[in-house]
Amino acid sequence: MAGNSVTFQHWKDQCFNKCDFSKKGSxxxxxxxxxxxxxxxxxxxxxxSCSGRIILFDGAWDCQEVQKQNCSWLFVTHQxxxxxxxxxxxxxxxxxxxxxxxxxVLHVQCKQLEDAQLLHTVAVNSGFRNSGxxxxxxxxxxxxxxxxxxxxxxxxxxxxxxxxxxxxDFLVRVSNQKMEENLKRIERFYxxxxxxxxxxxxxxxxxxxxxxxxxxxxxxxxxxxxxxxDCCQAIKDHKESSEEETDCNLLFLx
Amino acid sequence: MAGNSVTFQHWKDQCFNKCDFSKKGSxxxxxxxxxxxxxxxxxxxxxxSCSGRIILFDGAWDCQEVQKQNCSWLFVTHQxxxxxxxxxxxxxxxxxxxxxxxxxVLHVQCKQLEDAQLLHTVAVNSGFRNSGxxxxxxxxxxxxxxxxxxxxxxxxxxxxxxxxxxxxDFLVRVSNQKMEENLKRIERFYxxxxxxxxxxxxxxxxxxxxxxxxxxxxxxxxxxxxxxxDCCQAIKDHKESSEEETDCNLLFLx
Numbered sequence: 001m002a003g004n005s006v007t008f009q010h011w012k013d014q015c016f017n018k019c020d021f022s023k024k025g026s027x028x029x030x031x032x033x034x035x036x037x038x039x040x041x042x043x044x045x046x047x048x049s050c051s052g053r054i055i056l057f058d059g060a061w062d063c064q065e066v067q068k069q070n071c072s073w074l075f076v077t078h079q080x081x082x083x084x085x086x087x088x089x090x091x092x093x094x095x096x097x098x099x100x101x102x103x104x105v106l107h108v109q110c111k112q113l114e115d116a117q118l119l120h121t122v123a124v125n126s127g128f129r130n131s132g133x134x135x136x137x138x139x140x141x142x143x144x145x146x147x148x149x150x151x152x153x154x155x156x157x158x159x160x161x162x163x164x165x166x167x168x169d170f171l172v173r174v175s176n177q178k179m180e181e182n183l184k185r186i187e188r189f190y191x192x193x194x195x196x197x198x199x200x201x202x203x204x205x206x207x208x209x210x211x212x213x214x215x216x217x218x219x220x221x222x223x224x225x226x227x228x229x230d231c232c233q234a235i236k237d238h239k240e241s242s243e244e245e246t247d248c249n250l251l252f253l254x
Numbered sequence: 255m256a257g258n259s260v261t262f263q264h265w266k267d268q269c270f271n272k273c274d275f276s277k278k279g280s281x282x283x284x285x286x287x288x289x290x291x292x293x294x295x296x297x298x299x300x301x302x303s304c305s306g307r308i309i310l311f312d313g314a315w316d317c318q319e320v321q322k323q324n325c326s327w328l329f330v331t332h333q334x335x336x337x338x339x340x341x342x343x344x345x346x347x348x349x350x351x352x353x354x355x356x357x358x359v360l361h362v363q364c365k366q367l368e369d370a371q372l373l374h375t376v377a378v379n380s381g382f383r384n385s386g387x388x389x390x391x392x393x394x395x396x397x398x399x400x401x402x403x404x405x406x407x408x409x410x411x412x413x414x415x416x417x418x419x420x421x422x423d424f425l426v427r428v429s430n431q432k433m434e435e436n437l438k439r440i441e442r443f444y445x446x447x448x449x450x451x452x453x454x455x456x457x458x459x460x461x462x463x464x465x466x467x468x469x470x471x472x473x474x475x476x477x478x479x480x481x482x483x484d485c486c487q488a489i490k491d492h493k494e495s496s497e498e499e500t501d502c503n504l505l506f507l508x
Contacts, residue, residue: 154424
Protein backbone atom coordinates (compact mmCIF):
# COMPACT_ATOMS: atom_id res chain seq x y z
CA MET A 1 0.00 0.00 0.00
CA ALA A 2 2.70 2.49 0.97
CA GLY A 3 4.84 3.76 -1.85
CA ASN A 4 8.20 2.01 -2.11
CA SER A 5 11.50 3.86 -1.63
CA VAL A 6 11.89 4.73 -5.31
CA THR A 7 8.36 6.11 -5.61
CA PHE A 8 8.61 8.11 -2.38
CA GLN A 9 11.95 9.64 -3.35
CA HIS A 10 10.51 10.43 -6.78
CA TRP A 11 7.57 12.26 -5.14
CA LYS A 12 9.96 14.11 -2.86
CA ASP A 13 12.23 15.18 -5.75
CA GLN A 14 9.16 16.19 -7.76
CA CYS A 15 7.93 18.29 -4.83
CA PHE A 16 11.23 20.17 -4.47
CA ASN A 17 11.37 20.82 -8.20
CA LYS A 18 7.95 22.46 -8.19
CA CYS A 19 7.14 26.08 -7.65
CA ASP A 20 5.67 27.29 -4.39
CA PHE A 21 2.05 27.97 -5.37
CA SER A 22 1.14 29.77 -2.18
CA LYS A 23 0.22 33.46 -2.11
CA LYS A 24 3.24 34.20 0.02
CA GLY A 25 5.61 32.03 -2.00
CA SER A 26 7.89 31.09 0.89
CA UNK A 27 7.96 29.21 4.19
CA UNK A 28 6.93 31.33 7.19
CA UNK A 29 9.89 32.45 9.29
CA UNK A 30 8.64 30.96 12.58
CA UNK A 31 8.50 27.44 11.19
CA UNK A 32 11.35 27.39 8.64
CA UNK A 33 13.50 25.38 11.08
CA UNK A 34 10.75 22.77 11.45
CA UNK A 35 10.17 22.54 7.70
CA UNK A 36 13.94 22.15 7.11
CA UNK A 37 14.25 19.56 9.87
CA UNK A 38 11.41 17.45 8.44
CA UNK A 39 12.70 17.79 4.88
CA UNK A 40 16.15 16.61 5.96
CA UNK A 41 14.66 13.18 6.78
CA UNK A 42 14.37 10.56 4.08
CA UNK A 43 10.97 9.38 5.31
CA UNK A 44 9.22 12.76 5.25
CA UNK A 45 8.72 15.94 3.27
CA UNK A 46 6.43 18.92 3.80
CA UNK A 47 3.90 19.84 1.11
CA UNK A 48 2.26 22.92 2.64
CA SER A 49 2.62 24.98 5.78
CA CYS A 50 1.47 28.07 7.63
CA SER A 51 2.91 29.22 10.97
CA GLY A 52 -0.41 30.81 11.96
CA ARG A 53 -1.94 34.13 10.97
CA ILE A 54 -4.35 36.90 11.79
CA ILE A 55 -6.48 37.84 8.79
CA LEU A 56 -9.31 40.07 7.66
CA PHE A 57 -11.07 38.86 4.54
CA ASP A 58 -13.94 40.31 2.61
CA GLY A 59 -16.51 38.00 1.02
CA ALA A 60 -19.91 36.40 1.55
CA TRP A 61 -20.44 34.42 4.80
CA ASP A 62 -21.01 31.35 2.72
CA CYS A 63 -17.87 32.09 0.68
CA GLN A 64 -16.87 28.65 -0.49
CA GLU A 65 -13.40 27.40 -1.12
CA VAL A 66 -13.88 27.49 -4.91
CA GLN A 67 -14.88 31.11 -4.71
CA LYS A 68 -11.95 31.98 -2.50
CA GLN A 69 -10.20 33.83 -5.27
CA ASN A 70 -13.16 36.23 -5.24
CA CYS A 71 -12.64 36.95 -1.57
CA SER A 72 -10.52 39.97 -0.95
CA TRP A 73 -7.79 39.77 1.69
CA LEU A 74 -7.80 43.08 3.51
CA PHE A 75 -5.18 42.22 6.13
CA VAL A 76 -2.78 39.32 6.73
CA THR A 77 0.00 38.93 9.24
CA HIS A 78 1.91 35.94 10.59
CA GLN A 79 2.97 37.91 13.66
CA UNK A 80 1.14 39.67 16.46
CA UNK A 81 -0.47 42.90 15.26
CA UNK A 82 -1.72 46.35 16.26
CA UNK A 83 -5.43 47.15 16.25
CA UNK A 84 -4.78 50.43 14.37
CA UNK A 85 -3.51 48.43 11.37
CA UNK A 86 -6.52 46.09 11.44
CA UNK A 87 -8.87 49.06 11.80
CA UNK A 88 -7.32 50.82 8.80
CA UNK A 89 -7.75 47.67 6.71
CA UNK A 90 -11.33 47.18 7.89
CA UNK A 91 -12.21 50.57 6.41
CA UNK A 92 -11.67 49.02 2.96
CA UNK A 93 -14.47 46.50 3.56
CA UNK A 94 -17.13 46.49 0.85
CA UNK A 95 -18.70 43.08 1.49
CA UNK A 96 -19.00 40.80 4.53
CA UNK A 97 -15.70 40.92 6.38
CA UNK A 98 -14.48 38.29 8.84
CA UNK A 99 -11.68 38.67 11.37
CA UNK A 100 -9.87 35.37 11.93
CA UNK A 101 -7.05 33.84 13.83
CA UNK A 102 -5.83 30.69 12.11
CA UNK A 103 -3.26 28.51 13.88
CA UNK A 104 -0.24 26.55 12.64
CA VAL A 105 -0.96 23.97 9.95
CA LEU A 106 1.50 21.61 8.31
CA HIS A 107 1.05 18.87 5.71
CA VAL A 108 3.74 16.23 5.61
CA GLN A 109 3.98 13.37 3.14
CA CYS A 110 5.30 10.24 4.89
CA LYS A 111 7.06 7.22 3.46
CA GLN A 112 5.10 4.60 5.35
CA LEU A 113 2.11 4.44 7.65
CA GLU A 114 4.30 3.93 10.73
CA ASP A 115 6.11 7.18 9.91
CA ALA A 116 2.76 8.98 9.81
CA GLN A 117 1.77 7.34 13.11
CA LEU A 118 4.95 8.58 14.76
CA LEU A 119 4.36 12.12 13.49
CA HIS A 120 0.72 11.94 14.57
CA THR A 121 1.77 11.01 18.08
CA VAL A 122 4.21 13.92 18.21
CA ALA A 123 1.52 16.32 16.91
CA VAL A 124 -1.17 15.22 19.36
CA ASN A 125 1.28 15.25 22.27
CA SER A 126 2.17 18.83 21.35
CA GLY A 127 -1.46 19.93 21.45
CA PHE A 128 -2.48 19.60 17.77
CA ARG A 129 -5.61 17.58 18.42
CA ASN A 130 -7.22 17.84 14.98
CA SER A 131 -4.28 16.16 13.27
CA GLY A 132 -4.98 13.18 11.05
CA UNK A 133 -3.62 10.84 8.41
CA UNK A 134 -4.82 10.56 4.83
CA UNK A 135 -4.01 7.59 2.60
CA UNK A 136 -4.45 8.42 -1.08
CA UNK A 137 -5.37 5.93 -3.77
CA UNK A 138 -1.84 5.98 -5.18
CA UNK A 139 -0.42 5.13 -1.76
CA UNK A 140 0.47 8.68 -0.78
CA UNK A 141 0.46 8.90 3.00
CA UNK A 142 -0.14 12.41 4.24
CA UNK A 143 -0.16 13.72 7.80
CA UNK A 144 -2.02 16.96 8.47
CA UNK A 145 -0.99 18.70 11.68
CA UNK A 146 -3.98 20.78 12.73
CA UNK A 147 -5.11 22.64 15.77
CA UNK A 148 -8.55 23.53 17.15
CA UNK A 149 -7.27 26.90 18.38
CA UNK A 150 -9.48 29.34 16.47
CA UNK A 151 -11.20 32.71 16.36
CA UNK A 152 -13.69 33.65 13.64
CA UNK A 153 -15.67 36.84 14.02
CA UNK A 154 -17.95 38.57 11.48
CA UNK A 155 -17.04 42.27 11.63
CA UNK A 156 -18.86 43.88 8.71
CA UNK A 157 -21.95 43.21 6.57
CA UNK A 158 -22.31 44.62 3.06
CA UNK A 159 -19.51 47.06 3.79
CA UNK A 160 -21.05 48.31 7.05
CA UNK A 161 -18.84 47.77 10.08
CA UNK A 162 -20.79 45.98 12.83
CA UNK A 163 -18.46 46.44 15.78
CA UNK A 164 -16.89 49.26 17.79
CA UNK A 165 -13.19 50.21 17.67
CA UNK A 166 -12.96 49.18 21.33
CA UNK A 167 -14.30 45.71 20.57
CA UNK A 168 -11.91 45.36 17.62
CA ASP A 169 -9.08 46.30 19.97
CA PHE A 170 -10.23 43.51 22.30
CA LEU A 171 -10.37 41.01 19.41
CA VAL A 172 -6.82 41.92 18.42
CA ARG A 173 -5.64 41.37 22.02
CA VAL A 174 -7.32 37.94 22.10
CA SER A 175 -5.83 36.95 18.74
CA ASN A 176 -2.37 38.15 19.81
CA GLN A 177 -2.69 35.92 22.89
CA LYS A 178 -3.67 33.04 20.63
CA MET A 179 -0.69 33.76 18.41
CA GLU A 180 1.61 33.56 21.44
CA GLU A 181 0.08 30.27 22.57
CA ASN A 182 0.36 29.02 18.98
CA LEU A 183 4.10 29.75 18.95
CA LYS A 184 4.52 27.87 22.23
CA ARG A 185 2.82 24.84 20.71
CA ILE A 186 4.98 25.07 17.60
CA GLU A 187 8.13 25.02 19.75
CA ARG A 188 6.71 22.14 21.81
CA PHE A 189 6.07 20.29 18.54
CA TYR A 190 9.64 20.96 17.37
CA UNK A 191 11.09 19.71 20.65
CA UNK A 192 8.97 16.55 20.55
CA UNK A 193 9.95 16.07 16.92
CA UNK A 194 13.64 16.30 17.74
CA UNK A 195 13.20 13.69 20.45
CA UNK A 196 11.29 11.41 18.11
CA UNK A 197 13.54 11.80 15.07
CA UNK A 198 17.30 11.81 15.23
CA UNK A 199 18.73 14.90 13.52
CA UNK A 200 20.30 13.81 10.27
CA UNK A 201 22.32 16.77 9.13
CA UNK A 202 22.99 20.38 10.06
CA UNK A 203 19.83 22.44 9.70
CA UNK A 204 19.53 24.30 6.44
CA UNK A 205 16.89 26.24 4.57
CA UNK A 206 14.31 24.54 2.41
CA UNK A 207 16.05 25.89 -0.66
CA UNK A 208 19.39 24.53 0.49
CA UNK A 209 17.72 21.20 1.22
CA UNK A 210 16.33 21.11 -2.29
CA UNK A 211 19.64 22.15 -3.85
CA UNK A 212 21.90 19.92 -1.84
CA UNK A 213 20.08 16.60 -2.15
CA UNK A 214 21.05 15.71 1.43
CA UNK A 215 22.49 12.36 2.40
CA UNK A 216 19.63 10.82 4.34
CA UNK A 217 20.27 8.50 7.23
CA UNK A 218 18.00 6.05 8.90
CA UNK A 219 15.54 7.32 11.50
CA UNK A 220 16.27 5.98 14.95
CA UNK A 221 14.03 3.18 16.16
CA UNK A 222 11.09 4.70 17.96
CA UNK A 223 10.96 4.29 21.70
CA UNK A 224 7.91 3.15 23.61
CA UNK A 225 7.17 6.69 24.73
CA UNK A 226 7.33 8.10 21.22
CA UNK A 227 4.40 6.03 20.06
CA UNK A 228 2.48 5.92 23.30
CA UNK A 229 -0.53 7.96 22.27
CA ASP A 230 -3.75 6.50 21.03
CA CYS A 231 -5.49 9.58 19.68
CA CYS A 232 -8.71 8.86 21.53
CA GLN A 233 -6.90 9.23 24.81
CA ALA A 234 -4.95 12.20 23.53
CA ILE A 235 -3.87 14.83 26.01
CA LYS A 236 -6.78 17.04 26.84
CA ASP A 237 -4.99 20.22 27.79
CA HIS A 238 -5.06 21.99 24.48
CA LYS A 239 -7.77 23.64 22.41
CA GLU A 240 -7.27 24.54 18.79
CA SER A 241 -8.74 25.20 15.28
CA SER A 242 -9.00 24.80 11.58
CA GLU A 243 -7.64 26.38 8.51
CA GLU A 244 -7.31 26.32 4.79
CA GLU A 245 -4.23 24.77 3.37
CA THR A 246 -3.67 26.77 0.23
CA ASP A 247 -2.28 30.08 1.32
CA CYS A 248 1.08 30.06 2.98
CA ASN A 249 3.52 27.53 1.71
CA LEU A 250 2.18 25.06 -0.80
CA LEU A 251 4.81 23.18 -2.70
CA PHE A 252 2.96 20.17 -3.86
CA LEU A 253 -0.36 20.22 -5.60
CA UNK A 254 -0.75 16.87 -7.33
CA MET B 255 -1.41 -3.73 12.36
CA ALA B 256 -5.19 -3.68 11.97
CA GLY B 257 -7.11 -5.59 14.57
CA ASN B 258 -8.40 -8.96 13.41
CA SER B 259 -12.10 -9.80 13.23
CA VAL B 260 -12.30 -11.13 16.77
CA THR B 261 -10.58 -8.09 18.29
CA PHE B 262 -12.64 -5.61 16.28
CA GLN B 263 -15.92 -7.31 17.20
CA HIS B 264 -14.78 -7.39 20.83
CA TRP B 265 -14.13 -3.62 20.72
CA LYS B 266 -17.50 -3.06 19.09
CA ASP B 267 -19.34 -5.16 21.69
CA GLN B 268 -17.42 -3.42 24.45
CA CYS B 269 -18.40 -0.04 23.03
CA PHE B 270 -22.11 -0.88 22.93
CA ASN B 271 -21.98 -2.20 26.49
CA LYS B 272 -20.55 1.04 27.82
CA CYS B 273 -22.45 4.02 29.08
CA ASP B 274 -22.76 7.16 27.01
CA PHE B 275 -20.38 9.50 28.81
CA SER B 276 -21.48 12.62 26.97
CA LYS B 277 -23.24 15.51 28.71
CA LYS B 278 -26.31 14.91 26.61
CA GLY B 279 -26.27 11.14 27.02
CA SER B 280 -27.81 10.33 23.64
CA UNK B 281 -27.22 10.58 19.90
CA UNK B 282 -28.39 13.87 18.37
CA UNK B 283 -31.67 13.54 16.48
CA UNK B 284 -30.38 14.89 13.17
CA UNK B 285 -27.71 12.21 12.87
CA UNK B 286 -29.29 9.19 14.56
CA UNK B 287 -30.00 7.61 11.13
CA UNK B 288 -26.32 8.01 10.17
CA UNK B 289 -25.07 6.59 13.46
CA UNK B 290 -27.47 3.61 13.11
CA UNK B 291 -26.48 3.04 9.49
CA UNK B 292 -22.77 2.99 10.35
CA UNK B 293 -23.29 0.77 13.39
CA UNK B 294 -25.25 -1.73 11.28
CA UNK B 295 -22.06 -2.49 9.34
CA UNK B 296 -19.64 -5.08 10.59
CA UNK B 297 -16.58 -3.04 9.65
CA UNK B 298 -17.50 0.16 11.50
CA UNK B 299 -18.88 1.56 14.73
CA UNK B 300 -19.26 5.12 16.00
CA UNK B 301 -17.54 6.16 19.21
CA UNK B 302 -18.64 9.79 19.51
CA SER B 303 -20.82 12.20 17.59
CA CYS B 304 -22.34 15.66 17.54
CA SER B 305 -24.74 16.89 14.86
CA GLY B 306 -23.54 20.48 15.29
CA ARG B 307 -24.43 23.06 17.90
CA ILE B 308 -24.65 26.71 18.84
CA ILE B 309 -23.16 27.37 22.27
CA LEU B 310 -22.35 30.07 24.76
CA PHE B 311 -19.72 29.12 27.29
CA ASP B 312 -18.22 31.04 30.12
CA GLY B 313 -14.55 30.64 30.99
CA ALA B 314 -11.11 32.16 30.46
CA TRP B 315 -9.98 32.73 26.84
CA ASP B 316 -7.15 30.36 27.46
CA CYS B 317 -9.57 27.83 28.97
CA GLN B 318 -7.83 24.58 28.22
CA GLU B 319 -9.43 21.26 27.51
CA VAL B 320 -8.45 19.90 30.95
CA GLN B 321 -10.16 22.84 32.59
CA LYS B 322 -13.25 22.43 30.50
CA GLN B 323 -15.23 21.14 33.43
CA ASN B 324 -14.66 24.55 35.05
CA CYS B 325 -16.19 26.30 32.05
CA SER B 326 -19.85 27.01 32.48
CA TRP B 327 -22.19 26.27 29.58
CA LEU B 328 -24.69 29.09 29.46
CA PHE B 329 -26.51 28.00 26.30
CA VAL B 330 -26.47 24.93 24.06
CA THR B 331 -28.70 23.97 21.17
CA HIS B 332 -28.37 21.48 18.33
CA GLN B 333 -30.99 23.34 16.32
CA UNK B 334 -31.33 26.85 14.96
CA UNK B 335 -32.05 29.35 17.73
CA UNK B 336 -33.57 32.72 18.60
CA UNK B 337 -31.40 35.65 19.63
CA UNK B 338 -33.68 36.37 22.63
CA UNK B 339 -32.76 33.01 24.15
CA UNK B 340 -29.03 33.58 23.60
CA UNK B 341 -29.32 37.09 25.02
CA UNK B 342 -31.10 35.84 28.15
CA UNK B 343 -28.31 33.28 28.67
CA UNK B 344 -25.59 35.85 28.07
CA UNK B 345 -26.91 37.83 31.03
CA UNK B 346 -25.68 35.01 33.27
CA UNK B 347 -22.07 35.60 32.14
CA UNK B 348 -19.62 36.12 34.99
CA UNK B 349 -16.35 35.36 33.20
CA UNK B 350 -15.18 35.50 29.60
CA UNK B 351 -18.00 34.23 27.41
CA UNK B 352 -17.61 32.90 23.87
CA UNK B 353 -20.38 32.43 21.31
CA UNK B 354 -19.62 29.46 19.03
CA UNK B 355 -21.02 27.51 16.18
CA UNK B 356 -19.54 24.03 16.07
CA UNK B 357 -20.31 21.79 13.09
CA UNK B 358 -20.98 18.05 12.78
CA VAL B 359 -18.28 15.78 14.14
CA LEU B 360 -18.24 11.99 14.09
CA HIS B 361 -15.64 9.48 15.26
CA VAL B 362 -15.86 6.05 13.70
CA GLN B 363 -13.70 3.06 14.58
CA CYS B 364 -12.92 1.05 11.44
CA LYS B 365 -11.96 -2.60 11.05
CA GLN B 366 -9.13 -2.07 8.59
CA LEU B 367 -7.25 0.80 7.03
CA GLU B 368 -9.06 0.41 3.69
CA ASP B 369 -12.39 0.84 5.51
CA ALA B 370 -11.10 4.10 7.00
CA GLN B 371 -9.88 5.20 3.55
CA LEU B 372 -13.33 4.60 2.07
CA LEU B 373 -15.00 6.58 4.85
CA HIS B 374 -12.42 9.34 4.48
CA THR B 375 -13.21 9.62 0.77
CA VAL B 376 -16.93 9.87 1.51
CA ALA B 377 -16.30 12.52 4.19
CA VAL B 378 -14.06 14.71 2.04
CA ASN B 379 -16.40 14.39 -0.95
CA SER B 380 -19.23 15.59 1.27
CA GLY B 381 -17.32 18.70 2.33
CA PHE B 382 -15.69 17.57 5.59
CA ARG B 383 -12.19 18.67 4.71
CA ASN B 384 -10.57 18.36 8.13
CA SER B 385 -11.30 14.64 8.36
CA GLY B 386 -8.44 12.31 9.15
CA UNK B 387 -7.40 8.82 10.20
CA UNK B 388 -5.71 7.86 13.45
CA UNK B 389 -3.96 4.55 13.97
CA UNK B 390 -3.53 3.74 17.66
CA UNK B 391 -0.73 1.67 19.10
CA UNK B 392 -3.09 -1.26 19.73
CA UNK B 393 -4.16 -1.22 16.09
CA UNK B 394 -7.34 0.78 16.61
CA UNK B 395 -8.15 2.58 13.38
CA UNK B 396 -10.25 5.66 13.93
CA UNK B 397 -11.74 8.04 11.36
CA UNK B 398 -12.62 11.53 12.54
CA UNK B 399 -15.09 13.33 10.30
CA UNK B 400 -14.45 17.03 10.83
CA UNK B 401 -15.43 20.25 9.19
CA UNK B 402 -13.75 23.68 8.98
CA UNK B 403 -17.13 25.44 9.15
CA UNK B 404 -16.77 27.51 12.32
CA UNK B 405 -17.72 30.67 14.21
CA UNK B 406 -16.00 31.67 17.46
CA UNK B 407 -16.73 35.08 18.90
CA UNK B 408 -15.73 36.51 22.30
CA UNK B 409 -18.85 38.24 23.65
CA UNK B 410 -18.06 39.13 27.24
CA UNK B 411 -14.97 39.81 29.38
CA UNK B 412 -15.01 39.36 33.16
CA UNK B 413 -18.78 39.34 33.08
CA UNK B 414 -19.07 42.56 31.06
CA UNK B 415 -20.88 42.11 27.76
CA UNK B 416 -18.76 43.52 24.90
CA UNK B 417 -21.31 43.55 22.08
CA UNK B 418 -24.67 45.13 21.30
CA UNK B 419 -27.98 43.24 21.14
CA UNK B 420 -28.12 44.07 17.44
CA UNK B 421 -24.73 42.50 16.80
CA UNK B 422 -25.71 39.40 18.81
CA ASP B 423 -28.83 39.17 16.65
CA PHE B 424 -26.58 39.25 13.59
CA LEU B 425 -24.31 36.53 15.04
CA VAL B 426 -27.33 34.32 15.67
CA ARG B 427 -28.47 34.80 12.06
CA VAL B 428 -25.01 33.85 10.77
CA SER B 429 -24.85 30.78 13.01
CA ASN B 430 -28.35 29.71 11.98
CA GLN B 431 -27.22 29.91 8.35
CA LYS B 432 -24.19 27.82 9.23
CA MET B 433 -26.45 25.30 10.98
CA GLU B 434 -28.55 25.01 7.79
CA GLU B 435 -25.45 24.51 5.65
CA ASN B 436 -24.18 21.97 8.18
CA LEU B 437 -27.40 19.93 7.85
CA LYS B 438 -27.07 19.96 4.05
CA ARG B 439 -23.56 18.58 4.36
CA ILE B 440 -24.72 15.91 6.82
CA GLU B 441 -27.37 14.76 4.33
CA ARG B 442 -24.81 14.85 1.51
CA PHE B 443 -22.54 12.69 3.69
CA TYR B 444 -25.38 10.23 4.36
CA UNK B 445 -26.21 9.97 0.67
CA UNK B 446 -22.56 9.38 -0.26
CA UNK B 447 -22.30 6.84 2.55
CA UNK B 448 -25.32 4.92 1.26
CA UNK B 449 -23.74 4.81 -2.19
CA UNK B 450 -20.41 3.63 -0.79
CA UNK B 451 -21.79 1.05 1.63
CA UNK B 452 -24.56 -1.35 0.81
CA UNK B 453 -27.35 -1.15 3.39
CA UNK B 454 -27.18 -4.26 5.50
CA UNK B 455 -30.42 -4.26 7.45
CA UNK B 456 -33.42 -2.04 8.08
CA UNK B 457 -32.38 1.14 9.86
CA UNK B 458 -32.81 1.05 13.60
CA UNK B 459 -31.86 3.16 16.56
CA UNK B 460 -28.49 2.90 18.22
CA UNK B 461 -30.12 1.30 21.24
CA UNK B 462 -31.85 -1.27 19.04
CA UNK B 463 -28.56 -1.91 17.27
CA UNK B 464 -26.88 -2.53 20.58
CA UNK B 465 -29.70 -4.73 21.85
CA UNK B 466 -30.26 -6.76 18.71
CA UNK B 467 -26.67 -7.74 17.86
CA UNK B 468 -27.43 -7.38 14.14
CA UNK B 469 -26.45 -9.96 11.57
CA UNK B 470 -23.67 -8.23 9.70
CA UNK B 471 -23.12 -8.79 6.04
CA UNK B 472 -20.13 -8.08 3.90
CA UNK B 473 -19.66 -4.58 2.56
CA UNK B 474 -19.93 -4.42 -1.21
CA UNK B 475 -16.68 -4.21 -3.09
CA UNK B 476 -15.81 -0.56 -3.53
CA UNK B 477 -16.07 0.86 -7.00
CA UNK B 478 -13.40 2.98 -8.62
CA UNK B 479 -15.42 6.12 -8.04
CA UNK B 480 -15.92 5.42 -4.36
CA UNK B 481 -12.24 5.62 -3.64
CA UNK B 482 -11.29 8.18 -6.23
CA UNK B 483 -10.27 10.98 -3.89
CA ASP B 484 -6.73 11.62 -2.88
CA CYS B 485 -7.23 14.09 -0.02
CA CYS B 486 -4.69 16.54 -1.38
CA GLN B 487 -6.84 17.00 -4.45
CA ALA B 488 -10.00 17.02 -2.36
CA ILE B 489 -12.93 19.03 -3.57
CA LYS B 490 -12.38 22.67 -2.85
CA ASP B 491 -15.94 23.88 -2.65
CA HIS B 492 -16.49 23.57 1.05
CA LYS B 493 -15.23 25.50 4.07
CA GLU B 494 -15.57 24.16 7.54
CA SER B 495 -14.35 24.03 11.18
CA SER B 496 -13.18 22.33 14.32
CA GLU B 497 -14.65 21.07 17.51
CA GLU B 498 -14.18 19.19 20.69
CA GLU B 499 -15.15 15.58 20.76
CA THR B 500 -16.32 15.04 24.29
CA ASP B 501 -19.72 16.61 24.61
CA CYS B 502 -22.51 15.12 22.59
CA ASN B 503 -22.43 11.40 22.15
CA LEU B 504 -19.37 9.70 23.53
CA LEU B 505 -19.71 5.98 23.92
CA PHE B 506 -16.15 4.83 23.93
CA LEU B 507 -13.43 6.32 26.06
CA UNK B 508 -10.61 3.81 26.16
